[in-house]
Amino acid sequence: MTGLSEFAEAIAKGALRVVDLTHTLDPDFPVIILPPEFGQCARFRMEEISAYDHRGPAWKWHNISMSEHTGTHFDAPSHWISGRDVPYGSVDEISPDRLIGAVVVIDCSAGAAENDDHELTVEIIHAWETEHGPVPRDAWVLMRTDWSKRRGADYLNMRDDGPHSPGPTPDAIRYLIEERDIRGFGTETIGTDAGQGSHYTPPYPAHFYLHGAGKFGLQCLNNLDQLPPTGALLVAAPLKIKGGTGSPLRVLAVVPS
Ligand code: 23J
Numbered sequence: 001m002t003g004l005s006e007f008a009e010a011i012a013k014g015a016l017r018v019v020d021l022t023h024t025l026d027p028d029f030p031v032i033i034l035p036p037e038f039g040q041c042a043r044f045r046m047e048e049i050s051a052y053d054h055r056g057p058a059w060k061w062h063n064i065s066m067s068e069h070t071g072t073h074f075d076a077p078s079h080w081i082s083g084r085d086v087p088y089g090s091v092d093e094i095s096p097d098r099l100i101g102a103v104v105v106i107d108c109s110a111g112a113a114e115n116d117d118h119e120l121t122v123e124i125i126h127a128w129e130t131e132h133g134p135v136p137r138d139a140w141v142l143m144r145t146d147w148s149k150r151r152g153a154d155y156l157n158m159r160d161d162g163p164h165s166p167g168p169t170p171d172a173i174r175y176l177i178e179e180r181d182i183r184g185f186g187t188e189t190i191g192t193d194a195g196q197g198s199h200y201t202p203p204y205p206a207h208f209y210l211h212g213a214g215k216f217g218l219q220c221l222n223n224l225d226q227l228p229p230t231g232a233l234l235v236a237a238p239l240k241i242k243g244g245t246g247s248p249l250r251v252l253a254v255v256p257s
């Protein structure tokens with residue numbers, strides 16, 4: 001056999017735990033705010049069509065709308081100019097086998113608690129690898145900051161000079177791509193880049209390098225404190241939007257109990 005019946009049984013018996021890495025889609029959940037000269041991301045909206053009433057006596061349903069980049073969401077290569085010509089670069093074109101894979105977690109929560117602009121550096125990745133071994137090829141790498149525990153204005157953390165939230169340095173992202181050939185990079189913050197990521201060279205280096213190399217992004221993740229550093233499996237399957245640059249989605253991790 002393939003082990004799949006054992007896998008299903010392990011989940012049913014609780015030997016494997018399924019952790020939901022998704023925030024609830026809610027009109028109050030913050031969206032990224034870009035400088036005013038740019039187009040803006042729409043919040044989640046829900047409108048009642050009927051609720052067991054004269055509009056539909058036996059059924060309740062809603063119309064919903066949002067951006068591709070609202071809430072817990074997936075970034076495809078075509079989201080960034082560096083990835084505009086990447087083959088199979090939009091969400092509808094990604095091969096389904098790339099939507100399930102290994103995941104490792106780098107815990108940056110202590111640094112992020114001390115400094116809103118805390119950076120994931122190559123040195124921090126090296127220290128992680130000394131403890132846990134090399135980041136596996138084709139794995140998702142998630143940056144834990146505990147930012148998902150923040151609520152309201154503290155999440156974007158907007159100041160006069162723009163948003164302040166942790167993120168990777170350009171060198172750290174290049175290391176993960178060029179030396180480790182990761183599948184994608186995910187964060188608990190509003191972007192894969194730091195709040196001040198527009199000030200790096202290039203601007204928004206995580207978006208620029210990841211998507212230029214055909215890698216994926218995950219943002220606004222939840223519950224990363226419930227994941228082990230290595231050994232979990234990630235399921236991240238965006239909606240099949242024709243030509244879509246990203247999508248809200250349910251992100252699940254399967255972890256040993
Ligand atoms: C557009 C422009 C800049 C950024 C973003 C979107 C995101 O973070 C996103 O949701 O992909 S930084």
Ligand code: MN
Pocket residue numbers: 069073074075219246
């Ligand atoms: Mn995005």
